[in-house]
Amino acid sequence: MSHSHGSHDHGTANYNRAFIIGITLNLALVVFQAISGVLAHSLALLTDAGHNLSDVLGLLLAWGANLLASRPPTQRFTYGLRRTSILAALANAIFLLVAVGAIAWEALQRFHEPAQVSGGVVIGVAIVGILVNTGTALLFLSGRKQDLNIRGAFLHLASDAIVSLGVVLAGIVIVVTGWNWIDPVVSLVISGVIIFGTWELLLDSVKLALDAVPEGLEPLAVRTYLTELPGVTQIHDLHIWGMSTSETALTVHLVIPGNHPGDDFLCRVSKELHDQFGIEHATIQVEQGDPNHPCGLEAEDKV
Structure with a gap:
């Protein structure tokens, strides 16, 4: 068996600084939103605080996995710990969906017992959320296409900025109309936005955990390329x-x-x-096709 691999680019660029900044700012925002949400009796603010807390935990998971994935292989872990990045993305997606379920349930309860909401406080705090989430999302902008973890961080932070904008609009409606029921409605809308943004991350993470071909890579194109190599009569x-x-x-x-x-x-x-398909690690076995010594893995359904 012959083994070869192209130039490795283990992960994306070093995002340690981006993770530290993002975690610090979002943790401060969580505390600010939670205190303000309690004082203003705003479930929308508490919802946003809970989502931002899940983002902090998600950033911690992604950062930890990013560090572990860069560790060299060992005799026991011959691929190193690269797969931790997949596990982190999967855990992050599951955690977000569970948190959303709790938030949506609380919002439904608020319809029966609406609370007085301070619209002005809601607007001010949510504007701070827009600024923090937009700024931290931009830190992960460049790596979102190369790494599922980085893409997850970017999408969550960017969606948070949009969610905070929704909270601002809810606060304006409450100030103008006094309709406190708008607060749980916005919470449900926020929950829907989070589910929509998280679902693709969950599916991609599950697929990678099950050793699926990564998204954006067409296996038929790879097969065609290999089949058309000079001297190759068959691949399996x-x-x-x-x-x-x-x-x-x-x-x-x-x-x-x-x-x-x-x-x-x-x-x-x-x-x-x-160069053509972004495959970092290729292991190629060359056979001569001797019918007296057939390959046991030749059948297409054989794994």
């Missing part, structure tokens, strides 16, 4: 999966009758897999 046992939220791995058997194509061929194929 092709597997493509995410080693982490930012790295893709591939294993494949190439049937090349005659002599072994050499290391130059393997290096070229690995580089092209990296």
